[in-house]
Amino acid sequence: MSTASQTLVLPHALPLDGGGELARVEIAYETYGTLDADRSNAILLCHALTGDQHVASPHPVTGKPGWWQRMVGPGKPIDTDRFHVICANVIGSCMGSTGPASDAGDGNPHAMRFPVITIRDMVRAHVGLLDTLGIARLHAVVGGSMGGMQALSLAANWPERAERVLVIASTSRHSAQNIGFHELGRQAIMADPRWQGGDYYGGEAPENGLAVARMAAHITYLSEEALTAKFGRNLQDRPDGSKGAKTFGFDADFQVESYLRYQGSGFSRRFDANSYLYITRAMDYFDLAEEHGGRLADAFAGTTARFCLVSFDSDWLYPTAESRHVVHALNAAGAAVSFVELSAPHGHDSFLLDVPALDRVVEGFLG
Amino acid sequence: MSTASQTLVLPHALPLDGGGELARVEIAYETYGTLDADRSNAILLCHALTGDQHVASPHPVTGKPGWWQRMVGPGKPIDTDRFHVICANVIGSCMGSTGPASDAGDGNPHAMRFPVITIRDMVRAHVGLLDTLGIARLHAVVGGSMGGMQALSLAANWPERAERVLVIASTSRHSAQNIGFHELGRQAIMADPRWQGGDYYGGEAPENGLAVARMAAHITYLSEEALTAKFGRNLQDRPDGSKGAKTFGFDADFQVESYLRYQGSGFSRRFDANSYLYITRAMDYFDLAEEHGGRLADAFAGTTARFCLVSFDSDWLYPTAESRHVVHALNAAGAAVSFVELSAPHGHDSFLLDVPALDRVVEGFLG
Incomplete structure (x- = not known):
């Protein structure tokens, strides 16, 4: 399965949480599967810290299979015969979306002149992409690790944009460790x-x-x-x-x-x-409760989305307690949420590896 | 409480596990309390990776109190009114004992010409020190973290040299992590x-x-x-x-x-x-079972010492399972052993911090 990476430039400047804006934002993304006539079958996949848009196509530098090749494709848990899957490189990264290595407009890379961005800024760029693609409401937003942070941020800040929110091996805030x-x-x-x-x-x-x-x-x-x-x-x-x-x-x-x-x-x-x-800075800054007045439940007030949270018992980076913390907040907000802790030996990386129970959860939740 | 660091040169070359020998070995050490006439009240304290001989006297570089000031002194759990406490800087370190920064005999530091040493080599140097000081048998050998590795190594390789072996927050082998x-x-x-x-x-x-x-x-x-x-x-x-x-x-x-x-x-x-x-290399090489044919119990065959192992529930560097593994081997070897997992919030560093339950265990075990 191979889909060439596409690139578009957002039609407007991107306002940033740190103040100011990014004048010209390029987004590199891949899509798999066909968008329905009523544009209702799109799934936004959000990648992790060192991931990229090459979900199910070979990585252009390493030649290795896409990072979620096992999960995304025809007949797979995220079934591209049914869904139109979109994955965009986050801003700040280096696989085609605007980041520190991009031209700052003066013929030189931004380098450290690039503004410090947040997870919400990354998601704001994703929303700009969805707007440009004419997708008003996602069937689902899905992400593991930092991708899960983006899914939570989308659900909290653009609650009308996703019917389903699937958050795997993630957290609503970065701990001191x-x-x-x-x-x-x-x-x-x-x-x-x-x-x-x-x-x-x-x-x-x-x-x-x-x-x-x-x-x-x-x-x-x-x-x-x-x-x-x-x-x-x-x-x-x-x-x-x-x-x-x-x-x-x-x-x-x-x-x-x-x-x-x-x-x-x-x-x-x-x-x-x-x-x-x-990107590590954006993750460290991430604290969804803080963004919403200090109470995590308030981040999800009035949401109509269905949520699913998945943790792994061997994940000590974002342990189950972090997912449970989010689930409690969603319960307090009256949201529809399911939660499962899966047993898998691999640690945090379990979300990328062969865990058949995860496949079943993903497939079942996407409906 | 202040005791100047003393230095002596071992009277013989030190054979090393990696082959060859260290020709001239200087040992920097401190002592506290008086050695009995029958030389039976000596306790050897073994320090951790970045520790040194300044157990209960100010550090000469930082001026900070000794690393076990709270544990060692008159009336303290390791009571210097009763015991003669010896702590030597391990070879390979940099606080006065022979290490990479020491003169190699040619007017220049060893630097990376220094041989890779093992925990057993460190203990062999300690035994050389005890021989030189005329101490045939210790009342106890005591150590936390890498100090515990040294205590275990002494018990396994020089079983006649210590009546009591106290191992705190340590392990018999370094894990992959x-x-x-x-x-x-x-x-x-x-x-x-x-x-x-x-x-x-x-x-x-x-x-x-x-x-x-x-x-x-x-x-x-x-x-x-x-x-x-x-x-x-x-x-x-x-x-x-x-x-x-x-x-x-x-x-x-x-x-x-x-x-x-x-x-x-x-x-x-x-x-x-x-x-x-x-020193990190020596710790990584440490595997007491491997040194004794692959079965940890064989490392302690015929020991007459009494052992005490202490772990902390919040220590994820050398978790309780590692201490339990040693206890099982000691049981299999028929050794006298007590074991306690203490609850303390600080993680591995608990052995250095204010944990009154540890004080009671140490005081009780030393008798």
């Missing part, structure tokens, strides 16, 4: 001398700093149990093919070291370090 | 261009890389609950004294960011980055 992990990643990037205050475009990117940030994040995406099951204390076979042994040096003796280094360096080649700074 | 966090710290240090392959002595140290490593580690030392209770999403007051607000920039808006930056930079000023590499 969440912020801590992001902050160490940002410090790693900014400590890389190649970062150059963000003005590295055209030169060497701060790949080492970004790799360290990714290693830290990656540990939080997996459960301790998953890491133990996958790697334990297994030693890495040597480049010459000999069996693994402790080298009494600083090579990657353990498989988990080798894996994390690979994850870090691979990520550095496909992602822009400044985008990592801006 | 533990290794992962250490590896990202090492990568952060080695990515710092000031690291220079370890040859930075006399110039600028890789403080940024070490600070990032410390930030990552520090998050693992605290529970999510403790971070939330201490900081939550509270914003940092501005330098001009005005109330905290989101700046829509990359300053430390959140208190937790400011705290972690402070922890990172403070640590960089008092600790040697190469020592951080070597």
Whole structure:
């Protein structure tokens, strides 16, 4: 399944939560399946921190399958024979939508002149896209992790735009620990001398700093149990093919070291370090209750959407208690909400992996 | 309470697990309380990764109280009116014992020529110290975190040297997740261009890389609950004294960011980055079962010591299951062992903090 990424420019400037506006906003997005004549079968998929619009088509840099290939397609839980699926790269990112690497209008990248954005700003851009595409009301908005934050933000701030809201492995606010992990990643990037205050475009990117940030994040995406099951204390076979042994040096003796280094360096080649700074900042700023006077239930006052929240028992990044917190607020707001904690061993990344129970929940909720 | 650090040179070369030996080993240590005429009241305290011999005396660099000031002293749980307390800086560290920053004998620091050492190598140096001091058998060996690894290693490899073994918030092996966090710290240090392959002595140290490593580690030392209770999403007051607000920039808006930056930079000023590499490597290599043919119970075969293991319910670095694993092995070896999981909110760092229940366990076990 392959659909080329499309790009459009929003017809108006985008006002931002931090004040000011983005004058020219380009949105890169993909669609799958056909939009009905009455435009009622659209599903907006919202991607996570390092995700993109390539949901079910090969990634243009890595050539790997789309990040939700297993979930989205003909006859799959998000059935593109029935639904028109839209996924847009968030603003601030680096896969075609306007972000720090984009031209600021003066022939140079924004770099750190790019404004600090919020999750709501990302969603405001999505809504601009939907307006441009003539989609007044979504069949559903769906997202995992940061995608779930966007789904919640859409439901809270544009309540008439979605009939169904599916939030997977997410939270309504970033905790101190969440912020801590992001902050160490940002410090790693900014400590890389190649970062150059963000003005590295055209030169060497701060790949080492970004790799360290990714290693830290990656540990939080997996459960301790998953890491133990996958790697334990297994030693890495040597480049010459000999069996693994402790080298009494600083090579990657353990498989988990080798894996994390690979994850870090691979990520550095496909992602822009400044985008990592801006998107993590948006996530850290996210606090849906605070946006609505301090009481989360008020964020959902008067909603008519149906909600479904899914958490994973092994997710320690956004644990079940965070989903439950949202469910309680939705209950207090009188919203229709279902909630399930799924048992899956992979940790936070379970939402991207082979969890058949998730497929059934997604398919069932989308109706 | 103040006791000057003392230094001695071991009378012989120190054989190492990785092969070879350290020709000249200097040990910096402190003692508190008086050694009995029959030399039977000595307690060896083993310090953690970033600890040192300054247990109950001010740190010479920071001026802060010793790391276990609350636990060690006259009338305290480790009562220096009754016991002769010894704490030695581990080899590989940077507070006076031989480590990467020490002269290699050619007028230059070892730097990365320093051999990769193990926890057992550290303990072998401790045993050399005890031999030199004429202490054949300890009343107890006591340690938290990496100190607990040393206590277990002493009990397993030199079983005649300690009557009592007290292991707090520790483990018999480093998990894949533990290794992962250490590896990202090492990568952060080695990515710092000031690291220079370890040859930075006399110039600028890789403080940024070490600070990032410390930030990552520090998050693992605290529970999510403790971070939330201490900081939550509270914003940092501005330098001009005005109330905290989101700046829509990359300053430390959140208190937790400011705290972690402070922890990172403070640590960089008092600790040697190469020592951080070597000591984390020793911890990652630690697997007491593997050292003894693969079965942990065999590590303790024939022990006559009494053991006490303490874990904390909020410690996710070395969770209770790790202590229980050791207890099961001790049971299988027929050892005398008591075990308690204490409830404390602080996470792994609970062993250093005000937990009165820990004081009672320590005092009771030491008899």
